[in-house]
Amino acid sequence: MKIIGLMGGVGSGKSTVADILKEEYHAHLIITDDIARDLCNKGQESYNRIVAYFGREILKEDGEIDRNKLSGIVFNNEEKLKKLNSFTHPLVKEYVIREITMLKDRNARAVTEEKEEPVPYLVIETALLIDAGYRELCDEVWYVAVDENIRKERLIKSRGYTEEKIMAILKNQMSDTDFSDNCDIILYNNGNLSILREQIQFLLVSN
Structure with a gap:
Protein backbone atom coordinates (compact mmCIF):
# COMPACT_ATOMS: atom_id res chain seq x y z
CA MET A 1 0.00 0.00 0.00
CA LYS A 2 1.49 3.29 -1.10
CA ILE A 3 0.81 6.20 1.24
CA ILE A 4 0.40 9.50 -0.62
CA GLY A 5 0.33 12.81 1.19
CA LEU A 6 -1.80 15.29 -0.75
CA MET A 7 -1.36 18.98 -0.05
CA GLY A 8 -2.16 22.31 -1.66
CA GLY A 9 -3.46 25.73 -0.80
CA VAL A 10 -7.10 26.73 -0.61
CA GLY A 11 -8.78 26.55 -4.02
CA SER A 12 -6.05 24.35 -5.52
CA GLY A 13 -8.35 21.38 -6.06
CA LYS A 14 -6.94 18.85 -3.59
CA SER A 15 -10.40 17.34 -3.22
CA THR A 16 -10.72 16.85 -6.97
CA VAL A 17 -7.45 14.91 -7.05
CA ALA A 18 -8.51 12.91 -3.99
CA ASP A 19 -11.86 12.03 -5.59
CA ILE A 20 -10.13 10.79 -8.76
CA LEU A 21 -7.79 8.62 -6.70
CA LYS A 22 -10.71 7.19 -4.75
CA GLU A 23 -13.15 6.61 -7.61
CA GLU A 24 -10.73 5.50 -10.33
CA TYR A 25 -7.84 3.92 -8.38
CA HIS A 26 -9.64 2.54 -5.30
CA ALA A 27 -7.65 4.69 -2.89
CA HIS A 28 -8.68 4.98 0.75
CA LEU A 29 -9.00 8.66 1.73
CA ILE A 30 -8.19 10.27 5.03
CA ILE A 31 -9.27 13.92 5.05
CA THR A 32 -7.77 15.55 8.11
CA ASP A 33 -10.14 18.54 8.03
CA ASP A 34 -13.10 16.17 8.44
CA ILE A 35 -11.43 14.39 11.37
CA ALA A 36 -10.59 17.70 13.04
CA PRO A 120 -3.56 -0.15 -3.11
CA TYR A 121 -3.27 3.49 -2.03
CA LEU A 122 -3.87 5.49 1.10
CA VAL A 123 -4.26 9.22 0.50
CA ILE A 124 -3.88 11.69 3.35
CA GLU A 125 -5.44 14.97 2.23
CA THR A 126 -4.37 17.88 4.40
CA ALA A 127 -3.53 21.55 4.06
CA LEU A 128 -0.92 21.28 6.82
CA LEU A 129 0.96 18.16 5.78
CA ILE A 130 4.40 19.56 6.58
CA ASP A 131 3.55 21.65 9.64
CA ALA A 132 1.61 18.82 11.29
CA GLY A 133 4.36 16.25 10.70
CA TYR A 134 2.72 13.91 8.17
CA ARG A 135 5.76 13.87 5.88
CA GLU A 136 7.31 11.01 7.84
CA LEU A 137 4.20 8.86 7.34
CA CYS A 138 4.11 9.19 3.55
CA ASP A 139 5.88 7.35 0.75
CA GLU A 140 5.29 10.33 -1.55
CA VAL A 141 4.01 13.86 -1.12
CA TRP A 142 1.99 15.39 -3.96
CA TYR A 143 1.43 19.12 -4.22
CA VAL A 144 -1.57 20.39 -6.20
CA ALA A 145 -0.59 23.66 -7.87
CA VAL A 146 -2.85 26.19 -9.56
CA ASP A 147 -2.40 29.60 -11.13
CA GLU A 148 -3.35 32.38 -8.71
CA ASN A 149 -5.93 33.96 -11.00
CA ILE A 150 -7.71 30.60 -11.40
CA ARG A 151 -7.59 30.03 -7.64
CA LYS A 152 -9.22 33.42 -7.08
CA GLU A 153 -11.97 32.69 -9.61
CA ARG A 154 -12.74 29.36 -7.94
CA LEU A 155 -12.96 30.86 -4.47
CA ILE A 156 -15.16 33.74 -5.61
CA LYS A 157 -17.56 31.42 -7.47
CA SER A 158 -17.63 28.45 -5.07
CA ARG A 159 -17.39 30.18 -1.70
CA GLY A 160 -18.34 33.77 -2.37
CA TYR A 161 -15.07 35.10 -1.00
CA THR A 162 -14.03 38.67 -1.67
CA GLU A 163 -10.63 39.30 -3.22
CA GLU A 164 -9.57 40.93 0.06
CA LYS A 165 -10.44 37.78 2.01
CA ILE A 166 -8.68 35.57 -0.52
CA MET A 167 -5.47 37.59 -0.27
CA ALA A 168 -5.63 37.47 3.53
CA ILE A 169 -6.02 33.67 3.43
CA LEU A 170 -3.18 33.24 0.96
CA LYS A 171 -0.95 35.44 3.09
CA ASN A 172 -1.36 33.00 5.98
CA GLN A 173 -0.60 29.91 3.88
CA MET A 174 2.69 28.44 2.75
CA SER A 175 3.98 29.96 -0.48
CA ASP A 176 4.13 27.95 -3.70
CA THR A 177 7.90 27.81 -3.28
CA ASP A 178 7.61 26.38 0.23
CA PHE A 179 5.06 23.83 -0.94
CA SER A 180 7.25 22.84 -3.89
CA ASP A 181 10.36 22.51 -1.73
CA ASN A 182 8.54 20.04 0.53
CA CYS A 183 6.95 17.75 -2.04
CA ASP A 184 8.02 14.92 -4.33
CA ILE A 185 5.48 15.51 -7.09
CA ILE A 186 3.74 18.62 -8.45
CA LEU A 187 0.32 18.24 -10.09
CA TYR A 188 -1.05 21.15 -12.10
CA ASN A 189 -4.79 21.65 -11.75
CA ASN A 190 -5.80 24.63 -13.83
CA GLY A 191 -9.24 23.24 -14.60
CA ASN A 192 -8.68 20.70 -17.37
CA LEU A 193 -9.77 17.40 -15.83
CA SER A 194 -8.44 15.35 -18.74
CA ILE A 195 -4.95 16.71 -18.25
CA LEU A 196 -5.23 16.23 -14.50
CA ARG A 197 -6.26 12.59 -14.98
CA GLU A 198 -3.37 12.03 -17.38
CA GLN A 199 -0.91 13.34 -14.80
CA ILE A 200 -2.30 11.06 -12.10
CA GLN A 201 -2.32 8.03 -14.37
CA PHE A 202 1.28 8.64 -15.40
CA LEU A 203 2.39 8.97 -11.77
CA LEU A 204 0.69 5.78 -10.63
CA VAL A 205 1.61 3.68 -13.66
CA SER A 206 5.24 4.86 -13.76
CA ASN A 207 5.66 4.10 -10.07
Whole structure:
Protein backbone atom coordinates (compact mmCIF):
# COMPACT_ATOMS: atom_id res chain seq x y z
CA MET A 1 0.00 0.00 0.00
CA LYS A 2 1.49 3.29 -1.10
CA ILE A 3 0.81 6.20 1.24
CA ILE A 4 0.40 9.50 -0.62
CA GLY A 5 0.33 12.81 1.19
CA LEU A 6 -1.80 15.29 -0.75
CA MET A 7 -1.36 18.98 -0.05
CA GLY A 8 -2.16 22.31 -1.66
CA GLY A 9 -3.46 25.73 -0.80
CA VAL A 10 -7.10 26.73 -0.61
CA GLY A 11 -8.78 26.55 -4.02
CA SER A 12 -6.05 24.35 -5.52
CA GLY A 13 -8.35 21.38 -6.06
CA LYS A 14 -6.94 18.85 -3.59
CA SER A 15 -10.40 17.34 -3.22
CA THR A 16 -10.72 16.85 -6.97
CA VAL A 17 -7.45 14.91 -7.05
CA ALA A 18 -8.51 12.91 -3.99
CA ASP A 19 -11.86 12.03 -5.59
CA ILE A 20 -10.13 10.79 -8.76
CA LEU A 21 -7.79 8.62 -6.70
CA LYS A 22 -10.71 7.19 -4.75
CA GLU A 23 -13.15 6.61 -7.61
CA GLU A 24 -10.73 5.50 -10.33
CA TYR A 25 -7.84 3.92 -8.38
CA HIS A 26 -9.64 2.54 -5.30
CA ALA A 27 -7.65 4.69 -2.89
CA HIS A 28 -8.68 4.98 0.75
CA LEU A 29 -9.00 8.66 1.73
CA ILE A 30 -8.19 10.27 5.03
CA ILE A 31 -9.27 13.92 5.05
CA THR A 32 -7.77 15.55 8.11
CA ASP A 33 -10.14 18.54 8.03
CA ASP A 34 -13.10 16.17 8.44
CA ILE A 35 -11.43 14.39 11.37
CA ALA A 36 -10.59 17.70 13.04
CA ARG A 37 -14.18 18.87 12.55
CA ASP A 38 -15.53 15.71 14.22
CA LEU A 39 -13.12 16.10 17.13
CA CYS A 40 -14.51 19.61 17.72
CA ASN A 41 -18.06 18.36 18.18
CA LYS A 42 -19.64 18.62 21.61
CA GLY A 43 -18.22 16.11 24.07
CA GLN A 44 -15.11 15.28 22.05
CA GLU A 45 -11.62 15.87 23.44
CA SER A 46 -10.72 18.80 21.18
CA TYR A 47 -14.06 20.43 21.99
CA ASN A 48 -13.34 20.35 25.71
CA ARG A 49 -9.88 21.86 25.28
CA ILE A 50 -11.08 24.59 22.92
CA VAL A 51 -13.94 25.68 25.18
CA ALA A 52 -11.70 25.67 28.23
CA TYR A 53 -9.26 28.02 26.48
CA PHE A 54 -11.50 30.30 24.42
CA GLY A 55 -14.49 30.40 26.76
CA ARG A 56 -18.16 29.54 26.40
CA GLU A 57 -18.84 32.69 24.40
CA ILE A 58 -17.71 30.80 21.29
CA LEU A 59 -20.65 28.38 21.67
CA LYS A 60 -23.96 28.44 19.85
CA GLU A 61 -27.28 27.97 21.65
CA ASP A 62 -27.11 24.20 21.20
CA GLY A 63 -23.70 24.06 22.87
CA GLU A 64 -21.74 23.34 19.70
CA ILE A 65 -18.79 25.51 18.74
CA ASP A 66 -19.64 28.43 16.48
CA ARG A 67 -16.94 27.77 13.88
CA ASN A 68 -17.37 31.14 12.18
CA LYS A 69 -16.90 32.95 15.47
CA LEU A 70 -13.87 30.85 16.36
CA SER A 71 -12.35 31.39 12.91
CA GLY A 72 -12.77 35.13 13.33
CA ILE A 73 -10.91 35.03 16.63
CA VAL A 74 -7.87 33.13 15.33
CA PHE A 75 -7.75 34.43 11.73
CA ASN A 76 -5.24 37.23 12.31
CA ASN A 77 -3.93 36.08 15.68
CA GLU A 78 -0.99 33.74 15.18
CA GLU A 79 -0.67 32.90 18.88
CA LYS A 80 -4.32 31.88 19.25
CA LEU A 81 -4.24 29.98 15.95
CA LYS A 82 -1.25 27.95 17.15
CA LYS A 83 -3.08 27.25 20.39
CA LEU A 84 -6.18 26.10 18.52
CA ASN A 85 -4.07 23.85 16.29
CA SER A 86 -2.41 22.32 19.35
CA PHE A 87 -5.85 21.21 20.55
CA THR A 88 -6.62 19.35 17.33
CA HIS A 89 -3.55 18.41 15.27
CA PRO A 90 -1.96 15.88 17.66
CA LEU A 91 -5.28 14.05 18.06
CA VAL A 92 -5.86 14.02 14.30
CA LYS A 93 -2.39 12.60 13.73
CA GLU A 94 -3.04 9.86 16.30
CA TYR A 95 -6.20 8.95 14.36
CA VAL A 96 -4.28 8.86 11.08
CA ILE A 97 -1.60 6.58 12.53
CA ARG A 98 -4.26 4.20 13.85
CA GLU A 99 -5.94 4.16 10.43
CA ILE A 100 -2.64 3.36 8.69
CA THR A 101 -1.98 0.49 11.09
CA MET A 102 -5.50 -0.85 10.60
CA LEU A 103 -5.22 -0.76 6.80
CA LYS A 104 -1.81 -2.43 6.78
CA ASP A 105 -3.18 -5.22 8.99
CA ARG A 106 -6.20 -5.54 6.69
CA ASN A 107 -3.94 -5.76 3.63
CA ALA A 108 -1.84 -8.45 5.30
CA ARG A 109 -4.98 -10.50 5.96
CA ALA A 110 -6.20 -9.90 2.42
CA VAL A 111 -2.99 -11.36 1.02
CA THR A 112 -2.96 -14.43 3.25
CA GLU A 113 -6.70 -15.17 3.37
CA GLU A 114 -7.64 -13.91 -0.12
CA LYS A 115 -11.09 -12.89 1.14
CA GLU A 116 -10.90 -9.24 0.08
CA GLU A 117 -8.88 -6.98 -2.18
CA PRO A 118 -5.98 -5.13 -0.54
CA VAL A 119 -6.06 -1.33 -0.48
CA PRO A 120 -3.56 -0.15 -3.11
CA TYR A 121 -3.27 3.49 -2.03
CA LEU A 122 -3.87 5.49 1.10
CA VAL A 123 -4.26 9.22 0.50
CA ILE A 124 -3.88 11.69 3.35
CA GLU A 125 -5.44 14.97 2.23
CA THR A 126 -4.37 17.88 4.40
CA ALA A 127 -3.53 21.55 4.06
CA LEU A 128 -0.92 21.28 6.82
CA LEU A 129 0.96 18.16 5.78
CA ILE A 130 4.40 19.56 6.58
CA ASP A 131 3.55 21.65 9.64
CA ALA A 132 1.61 18.82 11.29
CA GLY A 133 4.36 16.25 10.70
CA TYR A 134 2.72 13.91 8.17
CA ARG A 135 5.76 13.87 5.88
CA GLU A 136 7.31 11.01 7.84
CA LEU A 137 4.20 8.86 7.34
CA CYS A 138 4.11 9.19 3.55
CA ASP A 139 5.88 7.35 0.75
CA GLU A 140 5.29 10.33 -1.55
CA VAL A 141 4.01 13.86 -1.12
CA TRP A 142 1.99 15.39 -3.96
CA TYR A 143 1.43 19.12 -4.22
CA VAL A 144 -1.57 20.39 -6.20
CA ALA A 145 -0.59 23.66 -7.87
CA VAL A 146 -2.85 26.19 -9.56
CA ASP A 147 -2.40 29.60 -11.13
CA GLU A 148 -3.35 32.38 -8.71
CA ASN A 149 -5.93 33.96 -11.00
CA ILE A 150 -7.71 30.60 -11.40
CA ARG A 151 -7.59 30.03 -7.64
CA LYS A 152 -9.22 33.42 -7.08
CA GLU A 153 -11.97 32.69 -9.61
CA ARG A 154 -12.74 29.36 -7.94
CA LEU A 155 -12.96 30.86 -4.47
CA ILE A 156 -15.16 33.74 -5.61
CA LYS A 157 -17.56 31.42 -7.47
CA SER A 158 -17.63 28.45 -5.07
CA ARG A 159 -17.39 30.18 -1.70
CA GLY A 160 -18.34 33.77 -2.37
CA TYR A 161 -15.07 35.10 -1.00
CA THR A 162 -14.03 38.67 -1.67
CA GLU A 163 -10.63 39.30 -3.22
CA GLU A 164 -9.57 40.93 0.06
CA LYS A 165 -10.44 37.78 2.01
CA ILE A 166 -8.68 35.57 -0.52
CA MET A 167 -5.47 37.59 -0.27
CA ALA A 168 -5.63 37.47 3.53
CA ILE A 169 -6.02 33.67 3.43
CA LEU A 170 -3.18 33.24 0.96
CA LYS A 171 -0.95 35.44 3.09
CA ASN A 172 -1.36 33.00 5.98
CA GLN A 173 -0.60 29.91 3.88
CA MET A 174 2.69 28.44 2.75
CA SER A 175 3.98 29.96 -0.48
CA ASP A 176 4.13 27.95 -3.70
CA THR A 177 7.90 27.81 -3.28
CA ASP A 178 7.61 26.38 0.23
CA PHE A 179 5.06 23.83 -0.94
CA SER A 180 7.25 22.84 -3.89
CA ASP A 181 10.36 22.51 -1.73
CA ASN A 182 8.54 20.04 0.53
CA CYS A 183 6.95 17.75 -2.04
CA ASP A 184 8.02 14.92 -4.33
CA ILE A 185 5.48 15.51 -7.09
CA ILE A 186 3.74 18.62 -8.45
CA LEU A 187 0.32 18.24 -10.09
CA TYR A 188 -1.05 21.15 -12.10
CA ASN A 189 -4.79 21.65 -11.75
CA ASN A 190 -5.80 24.63 -13.83
CA GLY A 191 -9.24 23.24 -14.60
CA ASN A 192 -8.68 20.70 -17.37
CA LEU A 193 -9.77 17.40 -15.83
CA SER A 194 -8.44 15.35 -18.74
CA ILE A 195 -4.95 16.71 -18.25
CA LEU A 196 -5.23 16.23 -14.50
CA ARG A 197 -6.26 12.59 -14.98
CA GLU A 198 -3.37 12.03 -17.38
CA GLN A 199 -0.91 13.34 -14.80
CA ILE A 200 -2.30 11.06 -12.10
CA GLN A 201 -2.32 8.03 -14.37
CA PHE A 202 1.28 8.64 -15.40
CA LEU A 203 2.39 8.97 -11.77
CA LEU A 204 0.69 5.78 -10.63
CA VAL A 205 1.61 3.68 -13.66
CA SER A 206 5.24 4.86 -13.76
CA ASN A 207 5.66 4.10 -10.07
